[in-house]
Amino acid sequence: MQVNNPLYKNQGIHLIINIFTVEKGITKVLLIKRSNEPYKDYWALPGGALYNNEDLENGLKRELKEKTGIENIRLNLVNVYGKINRSPVFRMVAISYIGVIDSNRVNILKETLKTSNADWFNINNIPNLAYDHNEILNDALETLKEKIFETDILKNLFNKEFTLPELQKVYETILNKTFDRRNFRKKLINDGVIEDTNKVINFEGKKPAKLYKFK
Amino acid sequence: MQVNNPLYKNQGIHLIINIFTVEKGITKVLLIKRSNEPYKDYWALPGGALYNNEDLENGLKRELKEKTGIENIRLNLVNVYGKINRSPVFRMVAISYIGVIDSNRVNILKETLKTSNADWFNINNIPNLAYDHNEILNDALETLKEKIFETDILKNLFNKEFTLPELQKVYETILNKTFDRRNFRKKLINDGVIEDTNKVINFEGKKPAKLYKFK
DNA sequence: ACAAAAGTGTTGACTTTACACCCATGG
């Protein structure tokens, strides 16, 4: 390989991570506020440049932890973004991933070396983001909807046991439609993605709900 | 961005293209023989390094044309490969794509600046390939099977009109299973992916077959 | 007793699968 060919120089890889959560019927995405140029003080999807001395998977984990504090989360590839000028400083190809997490069980770093803030944003109220992150986020949302029934992408949202109405509300929030309780339960059990734990949980003044877990 | 950070230097992007065809009941993939180090004289999937002055889509087209002569083909993303040492010379992240084409309607370049040969290989008889291309090819084959009914990835195989038995044989070859003629026709028409052209074609000594085209 | 939310089964519509015979052509 012609390593000295100038055409091969000065390019890098952006790892971009779309972290979603669902809270009280609202789908939210985790954004960080950049404290450096380019796009200083813009909100952006967490992520950053892959180092040349780390595997891609490790770079993903490192970037996510550095920018947000999140660890141990399942990520799925979404797409690749390769427009030559998508980054104003340096030629960067972006690789975009999705993850879903329970916002109540993580501590998001509000400030890091390269970020001055971090927060969950309602996906219907997203500001102008750095780079092409609005486009990346839109694609990620579509992919989330497509994959929600066929992958275990939701497992990180429920690493404990959960009730069926809880799970159903998450599906309904993300897909923005409602399901019949009976049919939903039948489908999930029939597809073999969840199983009964033979435990129940009591809420105040309501009939106890069965607890399920992912297989 | 810290453009001078040595961690951002010396990495590049491999564009890897899995071109499949189906001939007489055999699924084949297009391989090229490398004439340069590393992996000189190894067979490999066509592709190469993205230039820093071209969009990713253009790099894909350029690499495919340079190494094989193929143009105007629909490609679908498969996966990304980012192990740090997957290339022995330079740190390269690979992005892998799938395309399907009619081998009878293209002229494959047997020799190019960086290749000394090119040929279609039965997917059940693949040699040891350069880099991690065996793994990439296996993933691409799986994705091909998954996507064959949901995308228009086969359109390049039939840019003319075709008969239903022809189309069915392609599906059967790729998926390595057989379908009922009546059900296959019903499904494809019902799904709205093909339409009748109201023409027929005669083969020797057989009942004429209807011609269809993709919508 | 009542309000709130959870659990549960059946029917009709639709989709998918299985299956066999006749037809047009060239030799």
Added chain:
DNA sequence: CCATGGGTGTAAAGTCAACACTTTTGT
């Protein structure tokens, strides 16, 4: 007239969608 492969419909099984009443708990 025969060999080859193409075209076609129906019934059974399985999947998906619609729908309402009863149960448990806390107040």
